[in-house]
Amino acid sequence: MPARDELLKRLGVDIDAETLRLALTHRSYAYENGGIPTNERLEFLGDSILGFSVTDHLYRKYPDLSEGELAKRRAAVVSTRALAAIARRLGVGECIYLGHGEKVTNGKNKSSILADTMEALIGATYISNSLEEARCLVVRLVGPLLDDAAVMGAGTDWKTHIQELAANRQLGAIHYAVVGDGPDHARTYTATLSIGGVPYGTGTGNSKKEAEQYSAADAWKVLCPEESGVIGSVPGQRESAGGSA
Template identity: 75%
Template sequence: MSSTEELLKRLGVSIDAGTLRLALTHRSYAYENGGIPTNERLEFLGDSILGFSVTDALYRDNPDLPEGDLAKRRSAVVSTRALAGIGRSLGIGEYIYLGQGEKLTQGKNKASILADTMEALIGATYVSNDIETARQLVMRLIGPLLKDAAALGAGTDWKTSIQELAASRQLGTIHYAVDGSGPDHARTFTAVLHVGGTAYGKGSGHSKKEAEQEAAADAWRVLSGAGNTPGAASSAGPVPAT
């Protein structure tokens, strides 16, 4: 377990030791240690703060957007995928208290666990400070995503978005080629997305679904001409298949 001082430095907030430990306590660890409290209550609290903070920012910064578009943008930045990405960039996984089973299956890299822990940390920031401190944390974390108009336009379901884009341009059928590697307890999947027989996107993850979503996002950015957004493919055209 890494020093929590470094974690707080990355977050840019102060959280008292007890609340921070609670925010980092996954239910698998709690179960193996006599049923101690988990981070789920803080996660519940953080989810509400996250939702309100993002909604408020979107409402104020986009006076001309209709309700449906505001809702779609909010969904994009508070999704499990988005929060997990933030968690990975901060190295949150190294600090989470996990049970042995989750450790063996690389729980520290699972999108659901990372996203839930991020919400718990937002809740912990509120409990240890106040609503404004928690809101500022949310804006520091989510702000860059709110400015990524291309990614927001696709929403949370990249597979649906790329399917709609391919259909509108009559590019042909979509096919995912997925390969797995590594031992069963730490398996990694790689997906290549083919549109009309051409490979346009690659992705990887700890499940087939996650890898396919990453590949769909990669392909969507390429085909939509948004190749300069974070996580986009390195070129503006098809990618080599593997």
């Protein structure tokens, strides 16, 4: 089965071939192919549907949460990091039409491109079906994230949380060991977080900063397993040397 048909199967929706191709057409590909239409208009549409659907779901599911808490949870699951994580899980990157420049710089794994494409796919679902179908897609994709007691790994500064936790528990000094791998145009980094000389978390990302954040999130699973929630679904994480939740 072609990759794009597999993607529709994983999404659980039907999108006509023309609209699907448009949703997966990045501007770099459009520029190199005579200025054909890009997915940016669908992205604009999908962004609005995403925001509304998440807001509606939060309002109905969490009647006791304050406006501030609702806003925090919404911001977390509509963030670039959260959407990119969902896209990676679905294999969206392999299906995007990219220009040569983006291909050689690993554009299929760039968080910004993945997140924008996810929004375009939401918009395409609305165009090919209905608002209700698009809303249901959003709930299926982000619903699990909304149940995380730690307010979702996608919207949390885990390095700061780990630093505060280590200080409160007097665990010792924090150290991130980061190594890079791959060619300069598609380099990935792996960070290992140690506290007091003991390794607790490992994470991989497209930058040193991203790898460190993922390793800190991984360490949080070990140190606070009761609050780890959906952290394990964040891309770039591996089972840590210190154990798993």
